[in-house]
Each structure stands twice: as structure tokens, then as C-alpha cells.
Amino acid sequence: MTTDATPRETLAWLEASALKLPGIAHAFFTRRGGVSTGLYTGLNVGYGSADARDAVTENRRLAMRVLTDREASLVTVHQVHGTDVVPVETPWPRTENPKADGLVTDRPGIALGILTADCTPILLADPEAGVIGAAHSGWKGAVAGIGAATVAAMERLGARRARIRAAIGPTINQASYEVGPEFRDRFEADHPESLRFFREAPAVGKFLFDLPGFVRAHLEEQGLAVVDAERAEDTCPDPHRYFSYRRATKLGEPDYGRQLSAVMLRG
Incomplete structure (x- = not known):
């Protein structure tokens, strides 16, 4: 499945001021555009959904055409809400995605991709060192330290945290994220300082x-140059703009799509 549509005319995405840098391409894509239909209408990039494989493949191709007009490889992982971070030297086949929640590279032409449908995507770059990173941060990964693990992995490639610029993309916001007392109790027991991120519903x-807010605070603790949350739009209340696991669950829908956040070093 292919389309003659021009991605820059049909797709919609956000860019963070912190990552508008020479040599860096990035985008927080919305669901608008793309070729998927039904529950997945738009730019569904999730092979983990029950969407048609050809549609997902074409959506990913369209997204890459937004990032660059040159040949580029999109690399993703099998996200598991943990803290493992994979260095990428060469792209791997989709069927061999490692289980991880972060990626880093210093190789131009490789787009690091994170898939989300409420969790928080994080894109990072040290433009001076030519090192980039991407991380998937749900609450479990945030508590466990996926942000810190991604920064450390970037440092192993030559980045310096005082130069790293991070941006948070569209994610479920506080107004949409209702939880029970047992959820809050976990934080009170292990991270009492984090109770400021809760309010009564x-x-x-x-x-x-x-x-x-929780993800941003943990990134700021890493001593980064910038932590930009201006693009952290709420994914849950807008079905025309974003896929949302929580919204799909509330509506009793059998499945949901995923949107893409990606960062790449230009060749």
C-alpha cells in the first residue's frame, strides 16, 4: 500500500523549540493524515495493533518523508515499561526489535522512534556531540528511571548532560489521568516527594x-541544559488528533492506534 499524498501537506506534527537545532530533525506526530481506517483512522504506526500491516508500514514511510527527503531508517523497540536503553549502530529488522524503552545513537540517518497512546515520549539531543536519544516513559518507567538511563546511555556515546536538550511530547495530562488511592499509595510509600503531582479528583x-509533570521533574534532576514540555498536549480528550489507550478503554473499543515521536541526526 502506497499513496501519492505529500506528507507535509497531509500529516500533522509538533516540534519543540528546544530541538529546533542545526543537524537535528524531530517530530511529535499526531494521528492526522496517513492511510489507516476504522478505529485506526489516520497515522497509526503501531504494528502491535490489529491494523493492516501494509497501512502501518505506509504510515511509517510517510512519517519519515516529513523528517527527511533523504534515505532514512526508522528504528523502534518492543516497549515494556522498563529502563533498558539500546545503542543503535545499524537498523535491525522490525521482527527483531529488542525489548527496551530507550534508544540512543550517534549515527546520521537513523531515526529513533517512540510509540505512544497516552504514555510520555521524550526526545533528546546533544548537538555538539552529535548524539541523540528517545525514550518511552509511562509512570512505571518514570519511577524506575528511564529518563536517567537514557541520559547515561547518551553520555557513553560522548554526550554531556549539561549540553543535552530534552523535549516531552503529547501525553495524557493530569485532568484526564484519574487514579485510585492504591496508585497514590505506591508513591507515598516509595517517593513521598512526588505527592505534589497528585490532586483530588x-x-x-x-x-x-x-x-x-512527574517526567519533567525527573529529567530536570539530571542537570540537562533544557527540559521543554511545551508540546505535552493531552492525548485523551481529542479523538481527532491523538490515539489514547485510556479513552479507548473508557469507550469499550477493542483496540487503539499509536502515534510516533522521532528524532534523527541529519546526514
């Missing part, structure tokens, strides 16, 4: 959790 006994 309208429903009795429930709380609202600020996932992007």
Missing part, C-alpha cells in the same frame, strides 16, 4: 496524576 476517593 471530582470523584470521591480518586486522584488526578500529573504524568508529564
